[in-house]
Amino acid sequence: MAKRHLRQLREELMALELASAGLEAVDAARRLRETAEALEQDRVEAARKAGFSWSQVGALYGMSKQGAQQRFGPATGQPAPRKPRRKAAQPDSAADAPVTEADAELVPAPGPAQSGVMR
Numbered sequence: 001m002a003k004r005h006l007r008q009l010r011e012e013l014m015a016l017e018l019a020s021a022g023l024e025a026v027d028a029a030r031r032l033r034e035t036a037e038a039l040e041q042d043r044v045e046a047a048r049k050a051g052f053s054w055s056q057v058g059a060l061y062g063m064s065k066q067g068a069q070q071r072f073g074p075a076t077g078q079p080a081p082r083k084p085r086r087k088a089a090q091p092d093s094a095a096d097a098p099v100t101e102a103d104a105e106l107v108p109a110p111g112p113a114q115s116g117v118m119r
Contacts, residue, residue: 002039002043002046005035005038005039009032009035009036009039012028012031012035013032015028015031015032016029044068044072045072053065054066054068054069055068057072
């Protein structure tokens with residue numbers, strides 16, 4: 001797979017050299033970066049399969065082993081699993097439940113004593 005990425009990198013680099021200024025050049029640079037990132041991911045996976053540790057990979061990038069794991073994912077080739085989002089807490093009682101329009105109608109409008117205005 002690395003050879004395919006290297007061939008594609010050469011093609012993307014050539015496209016960048018031939019691109020005119022403006023968005024064509026930006027797009028060529030984007031494609032070159034994406035291809036380089038795919039090659040990098042491929043090489044990290046190969047290094048991990050060859051027995052190199054996440055600590056060793058992280059050291060190359062100036063990051064911790066956890067940082068390397070988060071950036072490159074496990075050696076299976078799949079991105080690191082994301083933690084599931086926690087669901088919003090459900091109210092424990094009616095007192096914790098959100099106020100609805102029906103509830104608001106039951107609350108009396110503030111009077112002079114409630115509004116803090118003394119007469």
